[in-house]
Amino acid sequence: MQKLLLLLVILGVFKTSIRAQETPNPGPVTEGTIRYLVTHNWTKKLAALTYMSKQRKERAAYMWGSRSEWHEYTLLHFDSTQTKYVESEERAEPDDAGYSWRKDVFFTKRDFAQNTLSDALTLQGKTYLVQDSLQCQDWKILNDLKEVAGHLCMNASWEDTLKQQKIVAWFALDIPSSGGPERLCGLPGLILEADVNNGAMIVSANRIEAKKLTTELALPKKLKGKKATEAEYRVALKKVIDDHVKEEQPYFWDIRY
Numbered sequence: 310m311q312k313l314l315l316l317l318v319i320l321g322v323f324k325t326s327i328r329a330q331e332t333p334n335p336g337p338v339t340e341g342t343i344r345y346l347v348t349h350n351w352t353k354k355l356a357a358l359t360y361m362s363k364q365r366k367e368r369a370a371y372m373w374g375s376r377s378e379w380h381e382y383t384l385l386h387f388d389s390t391q392t393k394y395v396e397s398e399e400r401a402e403p404d405d406a407g408y409s410w411r412k413d414v415f416f417t418k419r420d421f422a423q424n425t426l427s428d429a430l431t432l433q434g435k436t437y438l439v440q441d442s443l444q445c446q447d448w449k450i451l452n453d454l455k456e457v458a459g460h461l462c463m464n465a466s467w468e469d470t471l472k473q474q475k476i477v478a479w480f481a482l483d484i485p486s487s488g489g490p491e492r493l494c495g496l497p498g499l500i501l502e503a504d505v506n507n508g509a510m511i512v513s514a515n516r517i518e519a520k521k522l523t524t525e526l527a528l529p530k531k532l533k534g535k536k537a538t539e540a541e542y543r544v545a546l547k548k549v550i551d552d553h554v555k556e557e558q559p560y561f562w563d564i565r566y
Contacts, residue, residue, distance in 0.1 A: 337484060338484050338517065339485065339486075340387065340388040340519065340521060341386075341387065341517065341518050341522070342385065342518045342520065343384065343385045343387070343499075343514050343516070344382055344384055344515060344516040344517075344518075345382065345385065345490050345515070346382060346401060346515045347380065347382070347512050348380055348510065348511045348512075348513075349379045349380070349381075350377055350378050350511075352377040353506065354510070354561055355369055355559060356509075357474075357506045360554045360557060361558075362557060365557045369558075369559055379402065380402050381396070381397070381401050382396075382397035382400070383512070384396075384397045385489070385490055386526055387486050387488055388522060388526065391418070391420050391421065391422070391488075392486060392488030392494070392526075393416060393417070393418045393525065393526045394417045394490055395415070413431035413434075413436075413565070414429045414431055414436045414532070414534065415429055415430065415565065416529075417430075417491065419487075420443070421443065421487055424442055424443045425440070425441070425442060425443055426444065426539070427439070427440050428440075429534060430565065431564075431565070432546060432549050435535065436532075436533065436534030436535065437535050437542050437545065438534040438536050438537065439537050440537075441538045441540075443494070444539055445487070445493075446467040446476075446494070446495050448467050448495060449465060449466050449467065450463065450496075451463070451465055451466060455479060457479050458513075458514040458515060460481040460483060460501060461481070462479035462498075463480060464478065464480075465480065465496055466478075471543065472550065472560075472566075474505050474506050475505075475506055476503055476504065476505050476506075477504045478500045478503045479500065479501055479502040480500045480501065481501050482498050484499040485499075486498070486499040488500070489503065501514040502514060509566070549563055549564055
C-alpha cells in the first residue's frame with residue numbers, strides 16, 4: 310500500500326513537471342498599470358520630526374485622535390520607456406472616515422528614452438509644473454530579497470537630506486523599468502514598494518495589471534501652475550520646510566510626504 314502511494318506521488322510530481330515545461334513562459338511584464346496601497350502613519354511621521362518638542366507633537370497628534378493610520382490608492386502606468394504616477398479615484402477608505410482631505414494637483418512623469426521628467430507638485434496650495442532633465446536618486450543596492458505582489462524583489466536604500474527621510478525601496482527583478490512610485494526612480498527594476506522612515510509611509514503594490522496602454526501616459530493638455538526647473542522647485546520646497554521648522558509645525562501638512 311505504501312509503495313502504491315509513493316508511486317502515485319511520483320507520477321503526480323512528474324505530470325506537474327511536464328505541464329510546467331509545456332506552459333510557455335509569459336516573459337517579463339513590460340507594459341501595464343500597478344495599483345499601490347499607500348499607508349500613512351501619523352504617529353511615526355511626527356516621531357521622525359526631530360525639530361518639534363514633545364508638547365507640540367502631542368498637540369499635533371491630538372488632531373487624529375486614536376486613529377494613527379490612513380490609506381489611499383495610487384496608480385503607476387508604465388511601458389518600456391515611460392512611467393506616469395497619479396492618484397487613484399478608487400478609495401481605499403470611505404469618504405466619511407475624515408482622512409481623504411488631499412485634493413492637490415499631482416502627477417509624476419518619467420521618460421527614460423528622452424531623459425526627462427515632467428511633474429505637477431503642490432506646495433502650500435501652489436502648483437509647480439516641474440520640467441527638467443531626468444534626475445534619479447543615488448541608491449545603495451542591498452542584498453535582501455522578498456516577494457511583493459507576486460514578484461521577487463531586491464532592496465536598495467537612499468536618504469533624502471532635505472526632507473530628512475530614509476527610504477528603502479524594493480524593486481522587481483523581472484520588470485525592466487527604472488521607474489517607481491512618487492518621485493522615485495533609477496533602479497534596475499521597477500519599484501514595487503517603498504518604506505519611508507521605518508513605516509511613516511509605506512507605498513506597496515497590491516495589483517499589477519499587464520495590458521496595452523492607450524492614453525494613460527499622456528500629459529494633461531491644460532495645466533495651471535508655476536513652471537519651474539528641478540532646482541527652482543527644490544528651493545521653494547526648502548523654504549516651506551524651513552518655515553515649518555522655525556514654527557515647530559509638521560511640514561507634511563503643506564507638502565507631499
